[in-house]
Amino acid sequence: MDRLQAMKTFVTVVESGGFTAAARKLDISLSVVSRIVTDLEAHLGVRLLTRTTRLVRPTDTGAAYYENCRRILAEIDDAELATTGAHLAPRGQLSITASVLFGRRFVTPIVVEYLRRYPEVDVNCLFIDRIVNFVDEGIDVGIRIGDLPASSLQAVAVGHVRRVVCASPAYLARQGVPAKPADLAAHTVIQTTGISTLPEWRFLTGGEITPTRLSPRMATTTNDSAIAAAVDGFGLARVLSYQIADELRDGRLQIVMADFEPAPLPINVIHREGRHAMHKVRAFLDLAIETLRAAPSLR
Numbered sequence: 001m002d003r004l005q006a007m008k009t010f011v012t013v014v015e016s017g018g019f020t021a022a023a024r025k026l027d028i029s030l031s032v033v034s035r036i037v038t039d040l041e042a043h044l045g046v047r048l049l050t051r052t053t054r055l056v057r058p059t060d061t062g063a064a065y066y067e068n069c070r071r072i073l074a075e076i077d078d079a080e081l082a083t084t085g086a087h088l089a090p091r092g093q094l095s096i097t098a099s100v101l102f103g104r105r106f107v108t109p110i111v112v113e114y115l116r117r118y119p120e121v122d123v124n125c126l127f128i129d130r131i132v133n134f135v136d137e138g139i140d141v142g143i144r145i146g147d148l149p150a151s152s153l154q155a156v157a158v159g160h161v162r163r164v165v166c167a168s169p170a171y172l173a174r175q176g177v178p179a180k181p182a183d184l185a186a187h188t189v190i191q192t193t194g195i196s197t198l199p200e201w202r203f204l205t206g207g208e209i210t211p212t213r214l215s216p217r218m219a220t221t222t223n224d225s226a227i228a229a230a231v232d233g234f235g236l237a238r239v240l241s242y243q244i245a246d247e248l249r250d251g252r253l254q255i256v257m258a259d260f261e262p263a264p265l266p267i268n269v270i271h272r273e274g275r276h277a278m279h280k281v282r283a284f285l286d287l288a289i290e291t292l293r294a295a296p297s298l299r
Contacts, residue, residue, distance in 0.1 A: 001036075001039050001040070001043055004076075005036065006036050006037075006039065006040040006043075007069040007072065007073060008026075008073060009022065009026065009033055009036045009037060009040075010036075010037055010040055010048065010065075010066070010069060011066060011069050011070055011073060012025055012026055013033065013037060013049065013056060014049075014056075014058050014062070014066050014135060015138050017055060017056065017136075018055065018056045019033050019034055019037075019056065037049065044065075046059075046061050046062075046065075047059055047061070047062070048061065048062035048065055048066075049062055050062075057136070058135065063135055064152070066135060067135075067152060067272060070272070074278045077278070089118065089120055090118045090120065090121050090279045090280035090283045091118075091120035091121055091280065092120075092121060092122075092278075092280050093121070093122050093123075093124065094121055094122070094123045094124070094140050094141070094280050094281065094284060095123075095124045095126065095137075095138050095139050095140050095141075096111070096123065096124070096125055096126070096139065096140060096141045096142065096143075096284070097125075097126040097127070097128065097132045097137075097139050097141075097142040097143075098125075098127055098142065098143040098144075099127065099128070099129050099143075099145065100127045100128060100129050100222075101223055101224065101243055102127075102143060102145065102242070103125060103127030103143075104127065105242070105243075106143075106242075106291075106292060106295065106298075107125070107127070107143060107288075108125070109291075110284075110287055110288050110291050110292075111123050111125060113287065113291075114283070114284055114287055117283075117287075118280070118283060121280050126139065131144075134153065134272055139272075140271060140272065140280075140281050140284075141269065141270070141271045141281060141284055141285065141288070142269075142270045142271070143158075143267065143268070143269055143270070143288070143292070144267070144268055144270055145161060145240065145265050145266075145267050146265050146266070147265070147266065148266075148268060148270070152272075153270045153271065153272060154270065154271050154272070155268040155269070155270045156268060156269045156270075156285070156289055157266055157267070157268055158267050158268065158269055158288075158289055158292035158293050158298065159266075159267045159292055159293060159295065159298030159299055160264040160265060160266050160267060160298065160299075161240045161241045161242045161264060161265050161267060161297075161298060162240070162241040162261055162264050162265075163238060163239075163240060163241075163261060163262055163265065164238065164239065164240070164241050164244070164255045164258070164261060165178075165201070165236055165237070165238050165255065165256050165257050166230055166236070166237055166238075166239065166244055166247075166248075166253045166254060166255050166256065167230055167233075167235065167236045167237070167253065167254060167256060168230060168231055168232070168233045168252060168253055168254070169251065169252075169254055170233040171188075171230075171233045171234070171235060171236075172254060172256070174233075175187060175188070177256055178236070178256055178257055179257070180205075180257065180260065181201070181203045181205065181210075181212040181257065181260055182212070184201070184212060184214060184236070185215075187235065187236050188217050188218075188234060188235030188236065189214050189215065189216040189217060189218075189235055189236055190216065190217070190218045190219075190220070190226045190229050190230060190234065190235045190236065190237040191214060191216035191218070191219045191220070191226075191238075192219075192220055192221070192222070192223050192226045192237070192238070192239065193219050193220065193221055198211075199213060199214045199215065199216055200212060200213050200214055201214060201238050202262060203257070203260040203261070203262065204260055204261060204262050204263075205260060209262055217234075217235060218234065218235065223239050223240075223243050226239060227239060227243060227244055227247065227253075230253060231247060231252050231253060236256070240265070241255075241297065242295075242297045242298055245296075245297035267292065267298060269285060269288050269289055269292070271285060
């Protein structure tokens with residue numbers, strides 16, 4: 001068995017999501033792809049893939065083996081490129097992910113600058129407000145806000161943001177400034193339901209995080225619309241501090257009840273590579289980390 005070919009085939013099957021797509025990408029027959037993977041599983045003595053009529057996914061063992069294969073193949077590519085001198089210019093396809101608003105405000109400018117610097121790289125951006133599976137969706141780099149679960153992904157801290165309650169000066173002049181969570185019962189509340197549909201906000205009171213039940217007049221799935229309604233003077237909204245940096249600076253919104261905010265949320269750049277990251281990934285990481293750490297609204 002050609003172990004290098006087997007690794008390449010297995011990685012292609014995982015990243016393509018199936019044997020048929022992998023066969024097309026590798027330009028070999030479906031039966032050859034199936035035989036290579038079967039021989040590889042027999043050689044290793046473990047099951048690498050779970051096969052159903054609808055999809056093919058790596059087992060837990062297969063996912064770990066996939067990451068190792070991907071790293072080994074990347075190191076081989078780097079060694080070959082270094083020999084020819086081509087390693088000086090990143091090339092290939094790079095896939096990144098972030099939440100919608102963070103992606104638009106922070107990641108898109110980084111991507112544009114990256115593409116200007118490295119014309120031989122193409123970037124696929126997946127900006128979506130959900131947790132993305134790096135293996136299943138072929139992601140190289142992600143930016144996540146919040147505490148990270150234990151995983152094999154590498155993480156680099158680049159800043160933090162606060163969960164803030166805000167309103168326009170006109171609304172606060174008309175309705176008064178809430179001083180504590182209990183005061184929200186007398187105010188108009190705008191709730192964003194993208195992450196949680198529960199009608200409550202959690203605050204730090206007496207050293208503990210406690211929920212405050214709400215009766216929102218407006219519920220919306222996007223932070224953009226909640227912010228627009230707050231700027232228009234309709235009511236109180238709760239968002240992340242970076243999302244209203246411009247509105248705070250211009251005086252269109254004000255933060256209230258800051259003494260009851262929970263601990264800030266960390267921002268991390270995460271990736272699948274270790275210290276032997278592919279050059280295209282390393283170049284993006286360096287630019288993203290430097291840029292995000294310098295952003296005033298993320299400190």
